[in-house]
Amino acid sequence: MDVLGDGLIEALRLLLTGDEDTWAITGLTLRVSLSATVVAFLFGAPVGIVLALGRFRGRRVLLAVANTGMGVPPVVVGLFVTVLLWRAGPLGALGLLYTPTAMVIAQAAIAAPIVVALTATALQQVDPDFLLQMRGLGATRFRALGALLVEAKLPLLAAAMAGFGAVVSEVGAAQMVGGNLAGETRVLTTAAVLATSRGQFALAIAFGLVLLFIAFVVNLAVTLAQHRQGATR
Amino acid sequence: MSIGCRDLRVTVGGRDLVSVLTLDIPAGETLAVLGSNGAGKSTLLRALAHLGTASRSGTVLLDGQAATTAQLRQAIAAVLQRPVLQRASVLDNAAAGLRLRGVRRGEARRRAEPWLDALGVAHLADRHARTLSGGETQRVAIARALAVAPRVLLLDEPFTGLDATTRTDLLADLRAALDEQNAAVLLVTHDREEARALAQRTALLVNGKIRQLGVTADVLDAPTDLECATLLGFTTHLPPALTGRATTLVARPERCRPLDDATPPPMDTVVIEGVLRRVVPLGGAVRLDVDTTTGPVRAVTTADVPTTPGSPIRIATATEHLRECPTHDPSST
Numbered sequence: 001m002d003v004l005g006d007g008l009i010e011a012l013r014l015l016l017t018g019d020e021d022t023w024a025i026t027g028l029t030l031r032v033s034l035s036a037t038v039v040a041f042l043f044g045a046p047v048g049i050v051l052a053l054g055r056f057r058g059r060r061v062l063l064a065v066a067n068t069g070m071g072v073p074p075v076v077v078g079l080f081v082t083v084l085l086w087r088a089g090p091l092g093a094l095g096l097l098y099t100p101t102a103m104v105i106a107q108a109a110i111a112a113p114i115v116v117a118l119t120a121t122a123l124q125q126v127d128p129d130f131l132l133q134m135r136g137l138g139a140t141r142f143r144a145l146g147a148l149l150v151e152a153k154l155p156l157l158a159a160a161m162a163g164f165g166a167v168v169s170e171v172g173a174a175q176m177v178g179g180n181l182a183g184e185t186r187v188l189t190t191a192a193v194l195a196t197s198r199g200q201f202a203l204a205i206a207f208g209l210v211l212l213f214i215a216f217v218v219n220l221a222v223t224l225a226q227h228r229q230g231a232t233r
Numbered sequence: 234m235s236i237g238c239r240d241l242r243v244t245v246g247g248r249d250l251v252s253v254l255t256l257d258i259p260a261g262e263t264l265a266v267l268g269s270n271g272a273g274k275s276t277l278l279r280a281l282a283h284l285g286t287a288s289r290s291g292t293v294l295l296d297g298q299a300a301t302t303a304q305l306r307q308a309i310a311a312v313l314q315r316p317v318l319q320r321a322s323v324l325d326n327a328a329a330g331l332r333l334r335g336v337r338r339g340e341a342r343r344r345a346e347p348w349l350d351a352l353g354v355a356h357l358a359d360r361h362a363r364t365l366s367g368g369e370t371q372r373v374a375i376a377r378a379l380a381v382a383p384r385v386l387l388l389d390e391p392f393t394g395l396d397a398t399t400r401t402d403l404l405a406d407l408r409a410a411l412d413e414q415n416a417a418v419l420l421v422t423h424d425r426e427e428a429r430a431l432a433q434r435t436a437l438l439v440n441g442k443i444r445q446l447g448v449t450a451d452v453l454d455a456p457t458d459l460e461c462a463t464l465l466g467f468t469t470h471l472p473p474a475l476t477g478r479a480t481t482l483v484a485r486p487e488r489c490r491p492l493d494d495a496t497p498p499p500m501d502t503v504v505i506e507g508v509l510r511r512v513v514p515l516g517g518a519v520r521l522d523v524d525t526t527t528g529p530v531r532a533v534t535t536a537d538v539p540t541t542p543g544s545p546i547r548i549a550t551a552t553e554h555l556r557e558c559p560t561h562d563p564s565s566t
Contacts, residue, residue, distance in 0.1 A: 055286070127317045136284055136311030138381060139333035147333060151320055 003201055010202030011209055019206070026210050029187040032100050033168040036107030040167075041160050044112040048119025048159070049145075053131070063120060069113025074106075075172030081106040082176045098179035103187070106173040111163030118162055122155030123148065154225040161225075165218045169211060188214075234296050234308055234384035235259045236281065236417045241291035243273070243280045243441075250287070251277045251441040257294075260384070263411060263418040265432035265449065267425065269464055273441035274421040275314060278387050281419065282309050295385070307334075310383035314390045314421075316374035318362040323354065326362045326373050330381040341380075348376040351410045353402070368399035372406070379410055386411075386418045392427055404430045425453055425465060437461050455556060456483065462558050469550070470558075472527045475505050480557045488554035489532035491521060491540075492547040502549045505530065509546040512538055523548060 014022050051063050083089050085097040085105075096102045126148060127133075134144035149156065171189035178185030180194060188207045195204035237257035243250045251273040258264045268274045279285045281293055283302040292299045295308055310330060318326045324342055327349050331341035349355040352372040357365065365373065371391055378386060391407070392400045408431055411418055420431055428435045428449055435452045437445040439460045445452050456462035459470060459481060467483035476482055482503060498504045507525035521532045523546055532548050540546050 127315075129313055129315060129317050132279075132284055133311075133313050133317040134329075134333055135306070136282060136309070136313060136387070137330035137333050137378065138306045138310060138383075140306065143333050143335075147319065147329070 004205075007201040007205040011206035014202065014206045015209065022203075022206055022210070024183070025186055025188055025191050025207070028100065028185075029168060029189075030214075032103045032174075032187060033107060033164055035104045036167050037111055037160055037164040039104060039108040040111035040115045040163050043108070044115030044163070045119050045156070045159075047112075048116045049123060049149075051116065052120040052123035063117070066113050066116040066120065070117050072110070072113065073172065074110050074167075074170035074174075075176065077109050078106050078173030078176035081109060081173065085177065097177060098181060098185060100178070100185055102177040103174050103185060106177045107167035107170070110170060110173060111167050114163045114166055115159050118159030119156060122152045122159055125155065126151050158222045158225050161218050161222045165215060165222075168214055168218070234417060235294075236308070236385045236419070237294040237297070238281060239292045239294065241277070241280055241293065242289070243276050244288045244290070249441055251280060253277060253291075253441075253443055256436070256443065256446075258385075258417040258419060260417050261415045262434065263420055263432045265420045265422055265428035265435040266438050266443075267422060267428050267435055267464065268438035269423060272438045274423070274438055275389050276441070277438065278311070278389050278419060278421050281305075282311050282387055284311065308383065309385045309387060310378035310381050311387040312374050312378045312389060312391050314393055316370045318365075318370060318373060318377075321362060322358065323360050323362055323365070323373050324349065324358040327358075327376045327380055330377045334381060345376065345380040348380045348410070349373070351379070351413075352376040352406050368395050368403065371395065372403060375403075375407060375410070379414065382414070383416055386414070386416045388418065388420045390422055391420075392422070392424065407431065429453060437464055439464065456558055459483065459558055462556065467556060467558070469531055471503065471505060471530065471550075471555075475525055475527045475530075476503050478503075478557075480559050482550075482555045483558045484550045484555050486520065486531045486533040487518070489530075489548050489550045490534050490536060491532060491538060492549050493540075494547075498547075498549060499551070501552045503552060503555060504547050504549045506545065506547050509538075509540055509542050509544055511542050521546070521548070 051059060051066065081102065082097065084091050085102050086092055130151060131144050131148055134147045139147065169189065171193060174187050175190050178187065178190065180186050180190040188211050192204045192207040195207065235258060238253055239255055241251065241253045266274050266277060276287065280289050283293065283305050293305060294300060295304055319329055324345065327345035328341035331344055332338060346355065349358055352375055354369055354372045354376065357369060362373065375391060392403060395403065404427065420427065422428055432449050434447060435449040436443045437452065444461050445457050453465055456465050456467055462483040466485050469484045469486050469489050471482040473479060473481060492498065492504065505525060507523040507530060510522045510524050513520040513522065515533065518533050518535045519538060521534065521538065523530045523532065530548060
């Protein structure tokens, strides 16, 4: 109990006194995870749109693949990305392994299926005649699609945030492709693991609290967005 | 601007859902397309607007010239059967058609406002669209379409699901709103009264084909075949074997009345005999289902029924309410 109590007090002290390392790690975590989310959204949202609106053979299989992708363990993604970026691997020449860029790639790969699946779900929840009605009012295909995305903006925001929530809290891929190098690729999750293994519980708890806070903010935003959507349904 | 089509066909699985050889609606005219469920009314409307993904062939004309999809988008505003409003305020919804055509938000809202007023929903302008009743939603959807000042307005059963009072009010408001525009209007409906209230001409659509087309009052009162007769409410069919006439006679059930045994047949009536199968209460009236030698016949009356089920009954229809109706030969269209 003392360990936990003392750890909590020390953690709060570290955060409130602006411990440089803690905030640097937090900054890198946010930078990497936000970048990965943006990349995942840029690639995943269009795929989700095609899967939601397209009528082609294999669409349901691809949707099932995206849904399955939501449950792929980060450590498996980390393994694949590591192999790809390994010095002797297909992309080894780029020299990206153990860099924040490698972590962005791995985390984007983790978030992309989430964004794809939730984008498709978001658009499928809109009235099936929505696009037809917009076209019937004179909209071009492009403008009608724009109106559809605006109509589904809150679920789309939730999709992006779910992607962010998944990557900011994962540790397996970040550890494997980032290597947890101090000042370079150390993020909150890998730092917490390291601190715990060294018995620095206060530090580990501080990292945990920051992670919890970020997770809370993300979930609060998603919940508020969903409630606003529900209230106006 | 007029809209029309030549040999317009919509095909699904090798079957023609709609096949209209020729149709023209001049500017300023409202044409009602009357048909039963599944007749192809909505499919025809969507084909005219090049909406949807159904396989389509033939030509849609604007002012007599073959029109491209882009030209149709510019000319047409369509109100679908189930109004789809955006997750926004009523005013923003009314302005949505203009916004989708590239008009700036402020300007679009300014131009849409009078149409909310014309449709009687101006007081709801700031309300969220999802809080509206069915009738209010439909009014906003119509205001949204009218706000773009369409040269062609397509209305797909805009009164479906509305209560009688709301429907009557909306019919009146829509009539007034249409009078202010010089648009060619296509009204798809299954309701004769809507056609009578709004349309100068009416087309009867049966199995995807136009069977009758003419001035609304004439079409509604003079079916040319049995299917059109049924569509127009002439559901009492009296075949030659029953009347001794050369063709089948049709009448509205409410024009057929029972005779008691003591009453001699009035002048200028056709009287048929049968057995009363059952009496179906219809609020203030009753429907009599009568079995005859050629099949069932129905009559609706507010008078006392002179007999009980299982007993013989005579049904009289004045000749002025009867229409001659040859059986339709599908190969003739």
